Amino acid sequence: MLIVFLYFTAFIVVNLISRVFINSGARKLFQLVSCFILLFAFFGLRDITILNDTPHYYGYYYAKSQYTSYINGSIFDYKLADKFEWGFQVLVHFLIKYISKDPYTIIIFSSLLVTVGDLWFICKKAENVAMVCFFMLTSYIFFMHYCIIRQSIAILIFYIAYCKYLEKDKNIKYSILILFASLFHISAIVLLLLPLFKKMKINKRNVIITLSVFAFIAIFIFQILSILGLHNNPYYKMAIQRETISIVGLIECLLITLVLSVCYYIHKKDNSIKTDRNAFWVCVFAMGIGITLPVFFVFERINDYLWPIMLIELLKHVAPQYIYGESTNKLTGHHLLKKCFEIFIAFIFIIKIIGINTYRPEWLHIVPYKMYDFSAHYHYYHLYPQE
DSSP states (O other): OHHHHHHHHHHHHHHHHGGGOOSHHHHHHHHHHHHHHHHIIIIITBOTTSSTTHHHHHHHHHHHHTOHHHHHSOTTOOOGGGOSOHHHHHHHHHIIIIIOOOTTHHHHHHHHHHHHHHHHHHHHHOSOHHHHHHHHHHTTHHHHHHHOHHHHHHHHHHHHIIIIIGGGTOHHHHHHHHHHHTTTOGGGGGGGGHHHHTTSOOSHHHHHHHHHHHHHHHHTHHHHHHHTTOTTOHHHHHHHTOSSOOHHHHHHHHHHHHHHHHHHHHHHHOTTSOOOHHHHHHHHHHHHHHHHTTTOGGGHHHHHHHHHHHHHHHHHHHOHHHHHOGGGGGTOOOHHHHHHHHHHHHHHHHHHHHHHHHHOGGGTOOSSOOBOOTTOSOOOOOOSOOO
């Protein structure tokens, strides 16, 4: 675990070193390049024992690369038995047929894609790349992005759709991109709700109504899923067999509540913080999903799309200098209060990482951290017992 904490610290060091650059553009470029190297080296060269889903994608790629008939077939063929979305199947088939049959290709390629995509989003939304990356890591966001490869591709497409179209009220183009994202992970379909949310006025009444709808869904989730014909889904069966609520889901709900409460409190204290309509409804949507998590924790996958935007909103409130630049501190008040909240939130995020590694190590598999041995002739990818 010490290696992981030293890795977190490296991003703070990058932030401190970057201060030698007087020009803000040069400072941001230095942070961008440094963060790219740190992220890609750590995740792109990881062993297949690191992160829960790594061996599964590695094994899928390896198995497909062994069949000549598969390699010679059309990359657009869809295999229902693979249980992966068509877009991902096409991507894997393309990589095997035209790039490399080595199964580690999927790890390197996806890590490169996620690193570039996440840094693009951060550069769009913030000035201090290093510190935003630090919070993205400690909040568990980056770990999930490098783990859930199929959904991560959908998340990157969502970034583009959100920044290029939803924020500019180009809802049709946004919806087309979201439908494209669903070809890599079907959960992206729910993001079609965001243009509908943003049409509502920002007021207490609409927020209460929205959260009440999610509370209703949480109470009757199993009946709703049965009506939709999803009662045979393995996630449904696993959740309905629970005799109590999901403790992890409850903790996640409380964490979202804490983050949004801090934003609300500081917003009330500091009138200089403007309300972003899109981000506001993303946060309300995330809170609504959080309400359902104690009952149906699988919905956490939806919040994997929303957490990056929530985190940016959090930093706008507790550390605006990371988002708008160092000069922001001169324009806003309550510096001590914000710094205390910044440290407190970072502490909570780190406690979460420690808790996951202690009580749910199968979700991460980051300790002990190892890099992939490219010199080894054999690699075993069925590493964890599957129920």
